[in-house]
Amino acid sequence: MSTVPISYYLALSGILFGLGVVAFVFKRNIITIFMSIELMLNAVNLAFVAFARALGQLDGLVFVFFVIVVAAAEVAVGLAIVIMLAQNRESLNVERMNLLKF
């Protein structure tokens, strides 16, 4: 049985991460930005799993579990903030949320 080379996984991970970054910077809707963060996290997860498999070690998998747990917690907090923003500002456009500055 032939295995897929690790470089394929890493390339996919890089592409997903890049998409996440681009979306993070260019999107204005806060929920979309949220989703791009999740995309970046999962791209990193993919890289971890690929390395764990290639090197035959469990460390990478342990990291992945941590990332998933933290991401879940982040989503819980983040969505709560989004709801509060939606209620108070009646908008989800990040460009209008720039009060906290110099």
Added chain:
Amino acid sequence: MLLLNHLWIILALPLAGAAINGLCGKRWPKSAVNGVAIGSVSLAFLAVAELVREYRALAPDHAVIGDYFTWILAGPFRVDFALQVDQLTIVMLLTVSFVGMLIHIYSTGYMAHEGGYYRFFCYLNLFMFFMLTLVMAANLVVMFVGWEGVGLCSYLLIGFWFLKKSAADAGKKAFIVTRIGDLGFTVGILLAFWTFRSVAFGAMFGAATGMQPDTMGHAGALTAICLLLFAGAIGKSAQLPLYVWLPDAMEGPTPVSALIHAATMVTAGVYMVARMNPLFSRAPAAMLVVAIVGAATALYSATIGLMQTDIKKVLAYSTVSQLGYMFLACGVGAYTAGVFHLMTHAFFKGLLFLAAGSVIHAMGGEQDMRKMGGLRKKIPVTYWTMLVATIAIAGFPPFAGFFSKDEILASAYSGPYANRILWAVGLAAAALTSFYMFRLIFLTFFGKPRYDEHKVHVHESPKSMLVPCAILAILSTVGGWFAAPKFWGGADYFKNFLDPVFASAASLAPASTLSEEAAHTLELQLSAVAVLVALAGFLVAWWFYIRKPEAPKRLAQSLHGLYTLILNKYYVDEIYAALIVRPLLWISTNVLWHVVDERVIDGAVNGAADSARGWGGQLRRLQSGNERSYASWVIIGAVGFTVLLLGLLRMGH
């Protein structure tokens, strides 16, 4: 043997007095402050007396040393906190502690109505501590501690009435002017260590014994050390050209003038030169400088004393002049005579100041002799004690000053380092001394009252002030007999006692070519000349101020230029102000203050703050509040970091 083994007790007593009065005296009644102050000094005097008894019973042939701990240890440089007692120390200890005790007692009467009573006695006790440290020191550094300590107390006590600007200024002047001499003293200590590899007196003098005066290398080092140390003495003992602080120091309370600026502290320079006699006697050039400075000061300040109208200023210039005598004695190798004059001077000049204080007290604070006159009948005890001191300082036999001054003049004329010119100068100063002292007496106590008798109620001082005066008057009368030489019927006791200290100096002195008989005849002739000169001074004063009171005014008019010159003290203060003080002030103001401080130092500090604020003002714009700009910065940073890391990795390969 208690005190010989525990020399520190003598120092601890006045220090404890100062500490107790300084810490608790403010809340205590005056009687308690008196008790602590007088008690501690009296105990110190008793301890000194017991020490002398023990020392004489033991009769050691060298100094008794109490070495307490190593104070400074840096490579070969080692300073112990060590005290020592030898014959010279004993003379100084007795003089300082006894006169100090009397003046403490006097002060309780004189300062009775002054504020800051406890503060005064705290300083006075502290002064006693430092003065005793100075005379008991066993090395130059401990001596320097006492030396600076008495300077500090002098500053504090001159400026005791510090709300008066002139008093505060006089204190500062005394401190700063003596500091100029102390620079020489400090360098002298370092040079002494460099030369002898030790600053302990015993080791220094031991090393100096091997050095002959004629060896060039040694002579240079010894002369330099002696001159530098003498620079310190010039400052501390108010000699030309640094005497200017002493007349101003009269701003302090009169007991302070008596104790510090007449009897003890100002004589520290003489003590130091006498202590260093093994070095000075191996540096004849330095001795000549000492003698010239002493004689010049003696004559110079005596001339200023002629015209002063403030009773304390006359005594101040007289003190400067008498200190000049002591240095003249040391400079011509007559250390015994110098130290003896130091002791008798402590008696009669201390008394003169105390009596002057009594006069000022009686006049309700008036110090100008032109506003006194005719006080003889009203304050008889003060008059008689002051008259005794005046006769003593003028040098009439058999009073104390006669023996000491006579001995100095005789040594200047025919001693081992005789110098006839210096003798003549000293003799002239003796005539002037006699004149200005009797002028003081005549102006103050004789003639018609020149004050408003309805306003000033002249009253005799309390017993606490008169008893010390009386004791000092007795000492001024008979004190000279300690040192009376054989042909005056004395036992030459003082000289024999001090001989061990000055033996090394005496062994170097050229032997006298005169036979004993001829020397005695010469000394008698010299005494006769000295007494005649003093008598002449007295007669002129009598003529000017009793017989023809209008004569001084006429003389002043006919010699107008000279009169104004001397009346203004040769304009020395003005010259110093123009040459030194004002240029220094100008540099301080226009260079150090307005340029170095304001531009350079403040500029650096403000510049640092300004640049931080400027950069902060620009950099804070990065914090735009826009989420996407933050994200961009993070990404740029991450990419930049990655590129850097990759580059480094490649370089590593």
